[in-house]
Amino acid sequence: MQSEVQVLGTQINLLWVVIGAMLVIFMQAGFALVETGFCRAKHAAHVVATNFAIFGLGFVGFFFVGFPFAFGGFSFAGIGLEQPVGEALIGSGNWIFLFQGGWAMSSGTITPALLGLFLYMVAFMDTVATIPTGSMAERWKWSSFTIWGIFCGAIYYPLFAAWTWGGGWLSKTWDTMSLGAGYVDFAGSGVVHAVGGVAALAGALVVGPRIGKFGADGKPRALPGHHIPMAMLGTFILLFGWFGFNAASTFAATDVQFATVATNTAIAGAFGAVTAMFYITKRTGKPDPGMMANGMLAGLVAVTAPCAFIAPWAAAVIGVIAAVLAIETVFIVERKFKIDDPVGAIAVHMMNGIFGTLAVGIFSNGSYGAGWNGSSSKGIEGIIKGDWGQLGAQALGVVVILGVIFPIAYGFFKIQNKLTKGGIRSAEEDEIAGLDLPEMGVLAYPEFSGGRL
Amino acid sequence: MKLITAIVKPFKVDDVKDALKSAGVQGMTVSEVKGFGRQGGHTETYRGSEYAIDFVPKVKLELVVDDAEVDAVVEAIRTSANTGKIGDGKVWVTDISRLIRIRTGEEGSNAI
Numbered sequence: 001m002q003s004e005v006q007v008l009g010t011q012i013n014l015l016w017v018v019i020g021a022m023l024v025i026f027m028q029a030g031f032a033l034v035e036t037g038f039c040r041a042k043h044a045a046h047v048v049a050t051n052f053a054i055f056g057l058g059f060v061g062f063f064f065v066g067f068p069f070a071f072g073g074f075s076f077a078g079i080g081l082e083q084p085v086g087e088a089l090i091g092s093g094n095w096i097f098l099f100q101g102g103w104a105m106s107s108g109t110i111t112p113a114l115l116g117l118f119l120y121m122v123a124f125m126d127t128v129a130t131i132p133t134g135s136m137a138e139r140w141k142w143s144s145f146t147i148w149g150i151f152c153g154a155i156y157y158p159l160f161a162a163w164t165w166g167g168g169w170l171s172k173t174w175d176t177m178s179l180g181a182g183y184v185d186f187a188g189s190g191v192v193h194a195v196g197g198v199a200a201l202a203g204a205l206v207v208g209p210r211i212g213k214f215g216a217d218g219k220p221r222a223l224p225g226h227h228i229p230m231a232m233l234g235t236f237i238l239l240f241g242w243f244g245f246n247a248a249s250t251f252a253a254t255d256v257q258f259a260t261v262a263t264n265t266a267i268a269g270a271f272g273a274v275t276a277m278f279y280i281t282k283r284t285g286k287p288d289p290g291m292m293a294n295g296m297l298a299g300l301v302a303v304t305a306p307c308a309f310i311a312p313w314a315a316a317v318i319g320v321i322a323a324v325l326a327i328e329t330v331f332i333v334e335r336k337f338k339i340d341d342p343v344g345a346i347a348v349h350m351m352n353g354i355f356g357t358l359a360v361g362i363f364s365n366g367s368y369g370a371g372w373n374g375s376s377s378k379g380i381e382g383i384i385k386g387d388w389g390q391l392g393a394q395a396l397g398v399v400v401i402l403g404v405i406f407p408i409a410y411g412f413f414k415i416q417n418k419l420t421k422g423g424i425r426s427a428e429e430d431e432i433a434g435l436d437l438p439e440m441g442v443l444a445y446p447e448f449s450g451g452r453l
Numbered sequence: 454m455k456l457i458t459a460i461v462k463p464f465k466v467d468d469v470k471d472a473l474k475s476a477g478v479q480g481m482t483v484s485e486v487k488g489f490g491r492q493g494g495h496t497e498t499y500r501g502s503e504y505a506i507d508f509v510p511k512v513k514l515e516l517v518v519d520d521a522e523v524d525a526v527v528e529a530i531r532t533s534a535n536t537g538k539i540g541d542g543k544v545w546v547t548d549i550s551r552l553i554r555i556r557t558g559e560e561g562s563n564a565i
Contacts, residue, residue: 220502221502222498222499222502222503222504223499223504224499224504225499280501284498285498286498288498288501290499290500291500291501327501330500330501344500
């Protein structure tokens with residue numbers, strides 16, 4: 001029998017999770033503004049509509065099968081979810097690959113705690129789903145895009161989520177491979193951002209660069225975004241939503257570590273933005289607003305996995321490294337690999353998702369995370385504490401993201417491109433005219449058309 | 454009657470307008486235009502990549518004046534729009550054969 005104080009604690013914890021879910025869902029508005037602002041006016045209705053529609057598309061896939069695949073085996077007594085709703089579907093013991101149960105929220109024990117968890121997790125899935133809409137913007141055929149949304153919510157995101165947060169095999173590597181506390185990703189640098197980032201890379205590779213992005217000499221040309229204030233506002237909204245993303249990942253308001261998490265998140269974002277401003281000024285002479293936005297987001301992405309386990313100084317260092325990493329990756333992606341990523345999704349989400357995942361194994365100071373993944377860990381420790389095992393677990397996670405999850409995304413887009421009449425890319429004349437009228441039937445800015453030279 | 458057309462730097466428009474008003478001009482038409490002359494375009498960087506601005510924004514003024522006022526008006530534009538730097542623009546004068554005020558049907562100098 002729980003005491004009244006314990007019951008109250010559980011209730012407050014669940015409230016915290018639901019507040020977190022609402023904040024993360026609001027991040028969709030941030031993504032929509034960032035991506036639309038960084039694209040050209042003639043595609044603006046199309047780009048903003050992909051960001052709008054992805055919320056529902058991914059949601060539907062996650063509702064029917066994605067959630068039970070990923071979290072059928074998840075339990076957390078702190079919010080009143082004592083028993084998992086399902087069991088293993090593929091694999092057993094420490095080697096669970098997918099779960100079952102609770103299909104479409106119609107079977108198993110449906111409790112407020114389970115539904116609160118669903119709401120929180122669906123918001124994370126939608127973040128993954130919306131990342132490729134940035135790297136593939138201005139040329140992704142609408143009908144092809146919709147299939148990605150459902151695929152991401154139903155299968156793509158749940159795979160790696162099941163292996164890590166759901167209690168699957170990567171979370172058990174502390175037992176099976178003696179690696180630290182197993183794969184540790186507090187709020188999803190890897191599970192969300194790197195997984196979304198490799199899909200962004202795969203999509204950009206398959207769909208190809210926008211017409212006019214690379215000159216005849218192969219040099220990248222700038223195709224400036226049409227609404228920088230919109231993109232910067234979106235960045236601030238993402239920062240705001242990120243407090244739900246990270247701080248509410250304690251799943252417990254009674255776990256005051258959420259304050260540490262929130263502050264570390266803000267530190268990394270601030271240091272990322274400042275570093276990017278100075279770094280791009282040094283590189284090109286001007287404090288490019290787009291790069292400042294990318295720098296802040298890079299810091300936020302990178303601190304997402306380690307935010308609960310690190311000291312504030314480490315959050316600052318992570319923010320600084322993340323910003324430089326993001327800017328250099330933008331250059332490398334464009335200049336060396338000739339990949340067109342209009343918003344910098346690959347640099348921000350993939351590169352810094354990977355960095356953040358590894359950062360857990362570097363900067364964790366052992367002050368938090370006792371018993372993580374059911375291990376005997378007394379607190380997550382990185383190499384600054386002389387422990388290399390955790391970095392091993394993180395590196396294995398990165399290898400799986402690059403070696404298993406990326407090929408799945410690449411294969412998905414490749415096969416879809418083959419099976420779709422005309423491919424997953426919009427028609428050339430539509431792309432040149434702007435996707436707004438041909439694909440959406442409406443212009444974003446009908447009053448302002450005709451002013452382009 | 455002459456049509457005077459001037460291309461000036463956008464930030465000088467207010468100065469030009471004030472100078473023309475002082476010179477007794479009663480009306481004009483302005484439009485935002487783009488183009489290039491000897492100043493050429495310039496390059497900007499966006500997300501680390503350079504791009505060319507081939508057409509520089511300018512403002513075009515058009516006004517019709519009596520022959521007797523042409524020199525004074527041209528001089529007013531030339532002095533007020535002058536910064537001494539490349540890209541200050543141009544003024545040209547064109548003959549017009551007929552001028553009509555739509556409201557009253559007046560023609561010629563009466564219609565100015």
